[in-house]
Amino acid sequence: MDKTIANVQSFVDSYNSFMALIQKELKEDKYSDFAPLTDAQKADMKDSEIKAYEEKAKSGSLRRDPILTQMVSNLRLSFTEPIAGLTGKYQSAVDIGIGTGKYFDDDGKLTTEATNGGKIYVTESDLRAALEEDPDVVFKIFGTPGDEQSTEGVANRLYDQMQASLSRLKTEAGTPNVTDTTSNMAKSIASYKDQLYDMNSRLAQIEARYYKQFDAMEKALSNLSKQSSWLSQQLGQ
Numbered sequence: 001m002d003k004t005i006a007n008v009q010s011f012v013d014s015y016n017s018f019m020a021l022i023q024k025e026l027k028e029d030k031y032s033d034f035a036p037l038t039d040a041q042k043a044d045m046k047d048s049e050i051k052a053y054e055e056k057a058k059s060g061s062l063r064r065d066p067i068l069t070q071m072v073s074n075l076r077l078s079f080t081e082p083i084a085g086l087t088g089k090y091q092s093a094v095d096i097g098i099g100t101g102k103y104f105d106d107d108g109k110l111t112t113e114a115t116n117g118g119k120i121y122v123t124e125s126d127l128r129a130a131l132e133e134d135p136d137v138v139f140k141i142f143g144t145p146g147d148e149q150s151t152e153g154v155a156n157r158l159y160d161q162m163q164a165s166l167s168r169l170k171t172e173a174g175t176p177n178v179t180d181t182t183s184n185m186a187k188s189i190a191s192y193k194d195q196l197y198d199m200n201s202r203l204a205q206i207e208a209r210y211y212k213q214f215d216a217m218e219k220a221l222s223n224l225s226k227q228s229s230w231l232s233q234q235l236g237q
Contacts, residue, residue, distance in 0.1 A: 001128065001131050001132070001135075004131060004138055005122075005124060005127055005128060005131070008098065008122060008127060008138060009122050009124075012098065012120050012121075012122050015120055015158075016119045016120060019072065019075075019118040019119055019120075020119070022068055022071070022072060022118070023072070023118065025062040025063075025065070025068065026062060026063060026064060026065060026068055026069060026072070027063065028059055028060045028061075028062070028063055029059055029060055029063075030059060030060025030061075030063045031056045031057070031059055031060065034053060034056040034057040034059075035057065036057055037050065037053060037054065037057070067165060067168045067169055067172060068165070070165070071161060071162075071165040072118045074161045074164075074165075075118065075158060075161055075162075076100055076118055078093075078149075078154050078157035078158050078161060079092070079093040079094060079098060079099055079100065079120060079154060080092060080093070080094050080099060080100065081149075081150070083140075083141065083144055083146075083150075083151065083152065083153060083154075084146075084150045084151045085144070085146070085151050086140060086141075086144065088134075090130055090133075090134060090137050090140070090141065092141065093141050093142075093154050095130070095141075096126060096127050096130040096131075096137055096138070096141055097122060097123035097124065097125070097126025097127040097129075097130065098120060098121070098122055098123075098127065098141075099120065099121060099123075100118075100119075100120060100121070139153075140153070141153055141154055142154045142155045143155055143156075144156070170183065171183060171184060172184050172185060173185045174186055
């Protein structure tokens with residue numbers, strides 16, 4: 001029993017470390033005034049200055065990211081929602097002392113656990129009592145297979161939620177170190193490149209037209225100057 005409790009606590013600690021990393025990204029400050037540096041700006045800066053600036057510019061890139069925010073919410077629900085098909089008083093992780101903690105204290109005040117960033121707590125006394133009553137209860141809560149989330153154990157739910165979130169991230173931003181042309185971000189970049197090309201083309205056309213008009217104006221002024229000089233000569237005779 002002690003080994004099972006230790007394994008559960010180790011799992012929860014790993015889960016909480018992961019959630020802390022995600023929450024750090026979701027809450028990181030964003031500095032809107034730090035736009036990406038141009039090559040010309042970098043040329044006038046030291047490497048240390050560029051590094052410090054770019055850290056500010058990149059900070060908060062995932063702040064309040066909807067995909068990660070939804071993932072955190074879904075992972076929390078994996079612990080709290082009952083597992084359909086289980087009978088008796090132990091039907092969810094919360095029932096055996098593994099949950100998100102109390103949101104309100106006995107006086108109705110918001111607790112620190114309510115703002116803990118999605119962490120999970122283990123109440124050892126409740127877990128021990130559940131194991132004494134049913135030695136297989138941890139396996140049932142965590143390892144029960146199912147065809148859908150409502151019938152799956154916590155471990156399977158967490159895996160499915162992580163896979164779903166990764167799939168959404170790939171759809172949004174692509175896969176690292178892989179040539180990407182299909183993600184939403186890749187399509188946006190391609191669209192911006194097309195727009196930039198079109199704008200440069202239009203600019204070149206406008207520039208050429210103005211140069212042509214300027215040349216014509218110069219020729220007209222030159223002819224006018226010649227005519228004016230000729231007229232002055234004629235009037236002076």
